Amino acid sequence: MIDVCLFGAGLIGQVHAANLARHPRVRLRYIVDPNPEAASKVSALTGAEIADTQTVMNDLSIRMVFIASATRTHADLAMAAAAKGKAIFCEKPIDLDLKRTDQCLAAVEKAGVPFQIGFNRRFDPSFRALKARLAQGEIGAVEQVIITSRDPEPETEEALAGGGGVFREMTIHDFDMARNLLGEEPVELFATGSSLVAPQYAKLGDYDTAMFVLRTASGRQCHINNSVRAAYGYDQRIEVHGADGMLRAGNRVPTSVEMSGAKAISHDKPYYFFVERYAESYAAEIDHFIICVETGRRPDVTASDGRKAMILCEAALASAKSGRLETVRF
Amino acid sequence: MIDVCLFGAGLIGQVHAANLARHPRVRLRYIVDPNPEAASKVSALTGAEIADTQTVMNDLSIRMVFIASATRTHADLAMAAAAKGKAIFCEKPIDLDLKRTDQCLAAVEKAGVPFQIGFNRRFDPSFRALKARLAQGEIGAVEQVIITSRDPEPETEEALAGGGGVFREMTIHDFDMARNLLGEEPVELFATGSSLVAPQYAKLGDYDTAMFVLRTASGRQCHINNSVRAAYGYDQRIEVHGADGMLRAGNRVPTSVEMSGAKAISHDKPYYFFVERYAESYAAEIDHFIICVETGRRPDVTASDGRKAMILCEAALASAKSGRLETVRF
C-alpha cells in the first residue's frame, strides 16, 4: 500500500480521487484544496483526510503526490514534493512560463524522483492500440497524422480568466499526441486561429477555432483542428496515414443502439466530455504511474514531454500572429 | 453498509466478488465454496472470509446473499436464506426442475424477502437503452424481435456433463430477453436444434446450433438464433421491429481503431465472452439489487421471471422433439 496525497479537488481532481480510492494498491490519505467545500466533497467520497500542504510535505509516509490544483501552483508543489523525495504525478501544464518549467524540471531531475505528466490520452485504450499497431509497422512509415479535437461547449468568461488560453490548455494535448504518433519530433509549426464561436475568447485575445500544421525534419506532416464547441459532444479522433494504409481511432459512444426511422438511421452521439470519454485513460495513467513507482520503471510520459508540448504551444502562438511556419526549438 | 455473503467462487462468482468488493455500500464478508482453492482466490482478492453455509446462514448480520454456486444448490441455499430473512440474489436457473423451482419460489414468497434473478443482460446499457426507447414508443407497437446469441467456443465434454443443456443454460437468457422486449407473453414456441459444431453436445443428446420462433397471443413474433461457437467472439445482438421503425443494439468492441489496408477496412471484433461484454451489466444488476433492498423497492427481475424463462426452455425442448409449435403454459 502506498500512501498518497491529492492536491486539487476540482473537476479533474475528483476524477483522480475516484480512481485513487478504487485502486487496490494505494491509499488516498490526504486531500488538499483551498476551497473547503470542494475538499470536503472529495473527503466524504473517499475517506481522505483534509490537510494543508505543509503537513503533507512533512509526512514521510506520503510517498506519492497527485497535483491537480490550479496551474500556477503546479511548479511550487512539484518542487516541494521533489525536495521531500516524493513521486510526482502532475497535471499539464507544469507552468505557463517556460523558464519556470525548466526550473521545476531541474529540481525534479536533481531529486531523482519519478515524475509523470498528465497526458491521459496516451492511455486511452483506442489511441494506445493505434499506437501499438503503428509501432508494429502495420501501416509502414508514418506520413501524415490528422487530429480532430473539439470540445463540446465554450467555457464562460469567468472560467477563461487567468487560464493559459486555448493553445496551452486544449491544443497542448493534441501537440503531445502529434509527437507521440509522428515518430519524429516536429521542427516547424503553422497555426491560425479565428473567432467564430464565442466572443469571450476574442475578448481575451484568444481564438475559439484553430487549425495547425506541424512538420518533422524528414517532411512528415500533422494537421490538428480545434474548436471550443461541437454540438454533438466531445470529438476526439485520430487518423494516421502510412505507406501501407491508414489507422484511425474514432469517437466512442455510450451505447450500441441504432434507430432506423422514417427519416434516417441514427445512433448515439459521442460521450459528452473528457470525464466520460477518457474515463478509462484516467484510471490507466494512474495505474501506470503506480506501477512505475513500484518497479522503478520510468513513466512513459515524462516531464520532458510536458515541456516539449509547451514549446509547441509557444511556437503556435507565434505562428498564429506571424502567419509563418515557425521553427520549433526544444 | 450491508454485510453480504457470496456462494460460489467460480467464473461468475469471481465477477460478482469483484463488483461487490468495489461497491461503496456493501461489505463482502464471506465467501463459501466447496473448492478451497477457488474460495482462497476470491478471499485474497477481496478480503472476504472463507466460511461454511451453516455459519453464514446463522450470522444475523448477513442481510444479503449472492448465490452463484452450482445450479443444483441454488434452491436449497435460497430456501435456507429465505428462512433466515436474508435478501437473495440468485443466478439463473433457480433449478432445472420446475416443481422444485415452484417450491423455492413459494418459500421465498412466504418469507417475504427480496429476490432477484441473475438475468444480467437486462442491465446491459445498450439493451436497457433500447428497452427504454421502446417503452417511450419510439417505434410504436412491437411486431418482431430478432435475437442473435452466439457463444465464442463450445464447452468441453467435462464442463457439459451434469449441466442443464444448451436451452436451459444459454437460451434461457434469450427467452428472458424475448419476454422483456415483446411486450406480451409468448404463448407458442417452435424450436429446432442441430449438431453441426462439436460432437460432445450430440453425445449428451443436446444441440450446438438452434433456432427458435416465439409467438404472443396477438401474433407478435420473436426469432432467436444460437450457436455454441462464433469465430469472431461473443455475438450478442438485438433487433426490434415496430410500426414506426427498427431499434437495434449491436455488439460492443474493445477499441474504436479501424485499419484501412490494401485488402479491406477492418475494425475490432466484439469482446471475447460474457465477462468482458457484460462487465457493466454485472455491476449494474448488483447495484440495482442493493438499491432495491435499501429502499424496499421490488427488483425489476424477479423469481417469476426466472420461472417463466424455465417454462419456455421446457417448451423449446418439447418442440425440438415434436417438430410442432408448442403451447406455453406459465
Place this chain on the structure above:
Amino acid sequence: MIDVCLFGAGLIGQVHAANLARHPRVRLRYIVDPNPEAASKVSALTGAEIADTQTVMNDLSIRMVFIASATRTHADLAMAAAAKGKAIFCEKPIDLDLKRTDQCLAAVEKAGVPFQIGFNRRFDPSFRALKARLAQGEIGAVEQVIITSRDPEPETEEALAGGGGVFREMTIHDFDMARNLLGEEPVELFATGSSLVAPQYAKLGDYDTAMFVLRTASGRQCHINNSVRAAYGYDQRIEVHGADGMLRAGNRVPTSVEMSGAKAISHDKPYYFFVERYAESYAAEIDHFIICVETGRRPDVTASDGRKAMILCEAALASAKSGRLETVRF
C-alpha cells in the same frame, strides 16, 4: 444484335425495358401489353414497337422474349415462345399452380430453349460477392443463414386481389436466396404468419408479418423474417454463419452523408424499394441471360429454381396452417 420482345409494361416491365434499351447487344423491338397507355409509355422511352402476342411469336427474327406480364399469363407465353424456339426470360413465379408450372417446364425442356427465371437478387453485387466468398470457403461450412426481407409499405387491397399472396409473391425471393446460400436443399420448413400491419392482408386470408425456419438434411438452418412494412425503407439483409465466421451483406444507402447533431449521429436510410435497391441486379441478370444465349451457356438461375422456390411456398402455406415443421418434397 439480338432482337427481343418484352411482355408487360408495368413497373417491373419498365425496369427491364430501360435496361434492354441501354444494352449494347440487343434491340428492344416489341413491347406487348393489354394496357395501351402502359405500352405507349415504354414505346416512347425505348423506341420499341407496340405489338400483339401473335405477331411477336410469329416473327422469326425475335430470338428472345422477356416475360414480365401478369403472373397468370407467364406459362402460356413461355410455352408459346418455347414452341417457336425463342429464348425465355421469365419473371417469377412461372405459375401459381404447381402442375401448370411442371407442364410449362416440360415444354421448355422439350424445346431445348434457354430459360432464365427472374430471381434478380442473385445478381445483386453485394449478395453475389457474399456468395462468391462463401464458395471460396472464407467462413468454412455454412451452419445458419439469416435473411431479413421487409417491404417499405403494404399494398392496397386492389393490388393484392388476384395475387398469389405474400409467401408466393414476396417470400419466394427469400426462399430462393435460402437455397442459394445454404449449400444444401431444405428438407423441412416451419412458417408462422400474423396480421399486425394492414387488415387487407388478413381479409384475403393472408399474413402481413411472417417468420420462417428451414432445415437441410444435415441440420443447417435458415431463418427468414418478413414484413410488408418497414418505416425506414426496403430492408434487405443477409447473414451467413459458418465454422470460421460470419459473412453478411447489409442495406445500401443513397449517399455516404452523415450528420452529427445535438441529438444523434444519423445517416441515410436504405433505398426506398426494389427498383432503386436492385437497380444493378436487374441490369446484371439481363446481361447474364444475354451472355448465356450468345454463348450457349446454361443460365445460373433456371426454371427448376423457380419451381423449387414455389414448392417451398406451398410447404410454408401448409406449415403456417398446421403449426408443424413440414417436409419439403421437390
Place this chain on the structure above:
Amino acid sequence: MIDVCLFGAGLIGQVHAANLARHPRVRLRYIVDPNPEAASKVSALTGAEIADTQTVMNDLSIRMVFIASATRTHADLAMAAAAKGKAIFCEKPIDLDLKRTDQCLAAVEKAGVPFQIGFNRRFDPSFRALKARLAQGEIGAVEQVIITSRDPEPETEEALAGGGGVFREMTIHDFDMARNLLGEEPVELFATGSSLVAPQYAKLGDYDTAMFVLRTASGRQCHINNSVRAAYGYDQRIEVHGADGMLRAGNRVPTSVEMSGAKAISHDKPYYFFVERYAESYAAEIDHFIICVETGRRPDVTASDGRKAMILCEAALASAKSGRLETVRF
C-alpha cells in the same frame, strides 16, 4: 438530339464517351484524338466518327464540344469552339498559365456560349447532398471544412512529365470543393509539401504529400490533406463543421459485405480510383451541362470557378516555397 464532338480519347475522354453514348438526348458524332488507336477504340465503342479539329469546328451541326484532350490544347480548342458559337464543356485546368486562361475566358464571354468546367465532384451524389443540407442550414454557419483527398497510386515519371504538378492537377479539385463549401471566398492560403512517397515527384520539383490551410475573410478555415498514394484505394472524404453540428461524406464501397473473422471485422475498401468512385458524378455533370444548353440556364460550375481554383493553386505553390500564409487575389 444535340450533335456533339469529343476531343480526347484518353482515360477521362473514354469516361465522357461512354456517358455521351448512353445519353438519350445527344448524339456523339465525332471523336478527335491525335492517337489513332485511342480514337479507334472510342469510335468502336460508341459509333462516333473519327475526325480532325478543323472538320468539327466547321461542322455547324455540332452544337456542343467536350474538351478532354491534353491540357495544353484546352484553351485553343475552347477559343476555336467559342468563335463558332459552340457550347463548351472543358476539363480542368483551362490552362496552366493564368494569362492564357484569362484570354480564353474573355473569348468565351465575348462569344456568349455556355461553358462548363469539369469539376465533376460537385455532382457526386454524396457531396451534392451534403452541400444541399448545408444550404438548408442544417448545421448553421460553416466554421471549418476538412477535405481528405488521396490518390491510390503515384504516377510514373513519364506520366508526370509535362504535367502541371500535383497542386494544379490534383489539389485543384479540392480547392474548388473548398470554395464550394466554405460559403465565402478564401483570402489566405498556407501550403506545405514533402517528398515521402515516390522520388519521381521530387525529381520534378514537385511534392507527393501535402497539407493546406485556407482562410476566408471572416475567419472560416479549411484543411486539405493530399497524398499521391493510399494503399486502400481512392480516399475522398469531406467534413464540414458548423455551429449546430457536423456534416460529413465518407468513401463509397463496392459492396455492403462484411466479414466477421477470427482476427477482425472487415468490409470493402473504397473504390479504386476516380473512374469508379465518381462514375455517377461524370454522368451527372454531362447531364447538367446538356440541360443548361437546352434551357439556356447558366451551368453551376463556370469558367470563373476554373480560374479561381487555378489562382488558389498559384498561391499554394508560392506558400509551399515561402512558408507563409499567402494572400489570395482573384
